[in-house]
Amino acid sequence: MANTPKKGKSRVVRYNKWGYIFLIPFIVVYLIFQLVPLFTTIYNSFFENYLSGLKQIGPNFVGLANYKEIVTNGDLIKYTQNTLIMWVLGFVPQIFFSLLLGAWFSDARLRIRAAGFFKTVIYLPNLIMAASFAMLFFTLFADSGPINTTMINMGLISEPYKFLEHAAGSRGLVAFMNFLMWFGNTTILLMAGMLGIDGSLFEAAQVDGATSTQVFFRITLPLLRPILLYVMITSLIGGLQMFDVPQVLTNGKGNPVRMSMTLIMYLNNHLYSKNFGMAGALSVFLFIITGILSLIVYKFSVQDNVDEVKPKRNRNKN
Amino acid sequence: MRQDKEYSVEGGLGLTVRRIIAYVVLILLTVLCLFWFYILFVNASRAHSDLARGFTLIPGKYLLKNWQGVVNGTQPIARGMLNSFIIAACASVLSVYFSTMTAYAIHVYDFKAKKAIFTFILAVMMIPTQVTALGFIKLVQGIKLENSFIPLIIPTIAAPATFYYMKQYMESTLPHAIVEAARIDGANEVRTFNTISLPMMKPAIAVQLIFTFVFNWNNYFTPALILHDDKKKTLPILIAQLRSADFLKFDMGQVYVTIAFSIFPVIIVYLCLSRFIVGGVALGSVKG
Numbered sequence: 001m002a003n004t005p006k007k008g009k010s011r012v013v014r015y016n017k018w019g020y021i022f023l024i025p026f027i028v029v030y031l032i033f034q035l036v037p038l039f040t041t042i043y044n045s046f047f048e049n050y051l052s053g054l055k056q057i058g059p060n061f062v063g064l065a066n067y068k069e070i071v072t073n074g075d076l077i078k079y080t081q082n083t084l085i086m087w088v089l090g091f092v093p094q095i096f097f098s099l100l101l102g103a104w105f106s107d108a109r110l111r112i113r114a115a116g117f118f119k120t121v122i123y124l125p126n127l128i129m130a131a132s133f134a135m136l137f138f139t140l141f142a143d144s145g146p147i148n149t150t151m152i153n154m155g156l157i158s159e160p161y162k163f164l165e166h167a168a169g170s171r172g173l174v175a176f177m178n179f180l181m182w183f184g185n186t187t188i189l190l191m192a193g194m195l196g197i198d199g200s201l202f203e204a205a206q207v208d209g210a211t212s213t214q215v216f217f218r219i220t221l222p223l224l225r226p227i228l229l230y231v232m233i234t235s236l237i238g239g240l241q242m243f244d245v246p247q248v249l250t251n252g253k254g255n256p257v258r259m260s261m262t263l264i265m266y267l268n269n270h271l272y273s274k275n276f277g278m279a280g281a282l283s284v285f286l287f288i289i290t291g292i293l294s295l296i297v298y299k300f301s302v303q304d305n306v307d308e309v310k311p312k313r314n315r316n317k318n
Numbered sequence: 319m320r321q322d323k324e325y326s327v328e329g330g331l332g333l334t335v336r337r338i339i340a341y342v343v344l345i346l347l348t349v350l351c352l353f354w355f356y357i358l359f360v361n362a363s364r365a366h367s368d369l370a371r372g373f374t375l376i377p378g379k380y381l382l383k384n385w386q387g388v389v390n391g392t393q394p395i396a397r398g399m400l401n402s403f404i405i406a407a408c409a410s411v412l413s414v415y416f417s418t419m420t421a422y423a424i425h426v427y428d429f430k431a432k433k434a435i436f437t438f439i440l441a442v443m444m445i446p447t448q449v450t451a452l453g454f455i456k457l458v459q460g461i462k463l464e465n466s467f468i469p470l471i472i473p474t475i476a477a478p479a480t481f482y483y484m485k486q487y488m489e490s491t492l493p494h495a496i497v498e499a500a501r502i503d504g505a506n507e508v509r510t511f512n513t514i515s516l517p518m519m520k521p522a523i524a525v526q527l528i529f530t531f532v533f534n535w536n537n538y539f540t541p542a543l544i545l546h547d548d549k550k551k552t553l554p555i556l557i558a559q560l561r562s563a564d565f566l567k568f569d570m571g572q573v574y575v576t577i578a579f580s581i582f583p584v585i586i587v588y589l590c591l592s593r594f595i596v597g598g599v600a601l602g603s604v605k606g
Contacts, residue, residue: 033473044452110333118344123596128536132554132581140357149373150373180350184351189599291445
């Protein structure tokens with residue numbers, strides 16, 4: 001657009017100050033409730049500050065001792081592993097079914113009927129209270145719960161399978177719940193990406209006699225890579241925050257023997273026992289990891305949006 | 319209707335076969351998604367003694383009795399529902415209003431720090447609130463707001479994800495010409511936002527109101543760190559307590575009813591509005 005001389009410049013400037021005014025509530029609240037706590041958290045990570053019995057130790061400045069402690073005592077590695085294992089166990093079926101369903105829903109030739117119904121149903125578990133869902137699974141999969149009772153009645157097993165006493169059982173349940181809660185969401189995201197692919201590419205492939213499998217692997221998948229990356233990284237960030245489901249399912253204990261204890265459950269334990277030094281160091285660790293992952297998402301998907309924010313077209317025609 | 323055959327391609331599976339596979343998988347997944355909630359509904363309507371006998375697909379007649387048992391029981395479940403509702407309702411209204419206002423500021427106006435602020439908000443969008451929880455608790459304790467709903471409501475005003483969604487929506491639906499027209503008609507900026515721009519954002523606002531409401535209704539981590547008084551506790555905290563208490567002494571019918579009442583209100587609202595919600599999920603994430 002042409003850059004007409006700015007005749008009514010003062011008026012435009014007067015309008016534009018409202019940009020700042022409208023930003024005030026958001027920025028002020030963000031600074032007070034997010035940014036200040038972030039700095040307090042980092043600050044606390046350098047202090048020894050916990051309860052030993054009823055005796056309060058600290059706060060004393062200890063430098064990087066909390067970081068050293070958290071890295072060397074093995075818990076951090078163990079809980080990171082747990083979290084990642086449960087995330088992968090849930091993510092693999094999630095991405096598999098999401099790609100499959102996304103391809104079917106966006107396939108014009110297949111013409112799935114009642115697609116709206118199916119999408120509604122598969123997205124539903126995403127809105128369920130995770131704590132309740134975990135409680136429901138706990139009651140259903142309890143040692144004397146209906147799943148075990150039914151399996152015994154059917155003669156599949158002779159005695160109850162104690163899900164929470166096996167690593168595979170409790171991790172499997174957590175991963176299964178995560179899969180159920182998130183595959184609908186992922187399907188919708190991937191489908192949006194698939195519908196964004198230029199239809200003439202599919203037509204060309206069809207003319208050349210490609211099978212739907214070939215179309216999927218040679219056209220859909222490569223073109224979908226940026227969105228797949230986005231889905232994977234955001235899912236990983238979400239996975240690192242895994243808390244409600246394993247917390248409620250195992251009553252905060254991470255049964256069996258802390259094999260399903262996640263990083264945020266570990267953080268939660270430190271916060272409850274008021275071990276603020278260790279909680280701080282753990283938070284900083286999580287902040288750095290999620291920060292790096294966020295940067296990747298930012299680079300790959302949202303940066304275009306920022307770059308589009310250029311000075312607006314001449315608005316002072318009047 | 320067009321004939322399928324002319325489109326089917328040699329070498330791959332026939333279209334009919336693929337369609338059958340697709341429907342079978344879809345139906346299996348549908349059952350997998352709904353099974354748990356159906357069982358929950360059935361179990362919530364059965365008596366404790368009946369539940370010990372395992373599954374059934376036929377609902378019982380004890381739903382009301384179980385609910386009355388919950389209301390008269392020791393756990394303040396009804397109170398918890400009210401608390402959850404108050405927090406979720408206030409949080410969603412404030413969050414959506416102010417985050418939309420922030421998106422509007424970036425969308426409509428030109429000012430020096432605009433790009434920097436936009437970049438900043440998007441960069442922090444993905445950072446989870448859990449990593450600042452420690453500082454947040456210290457802050458809440460410092461200003462003596464433990465056991466209050468305020469630290470669970472006010473901070474939602476700054477919701478980067480809602481902001482981003484609104485910004486995306488404005489790109490496609492809110493032309494600058496409208497804002498200019500309102501100015502020419504003599505409306506001031508606040509009025510233009512409230513009476514001209516907000517109504518144009520209605521579909522996006524509805525979607526975000528629901529998402530924010532559901533998020534806060536379901537939120538467990540932060541409220542559990544702030545609310546310790548039994549009368550202030552929200553539903554997820556009480557449900558987690560059910561788990562931690564001596565589980566076997568509970569009336570199972572009442573446990574199921576409690577779980578049901580934390581889940582079914584959301585399901586009902588969702589089913590009424592699902593068209594908007596499912597359609598709106600993709601908008602806030604990636605650029606289509």
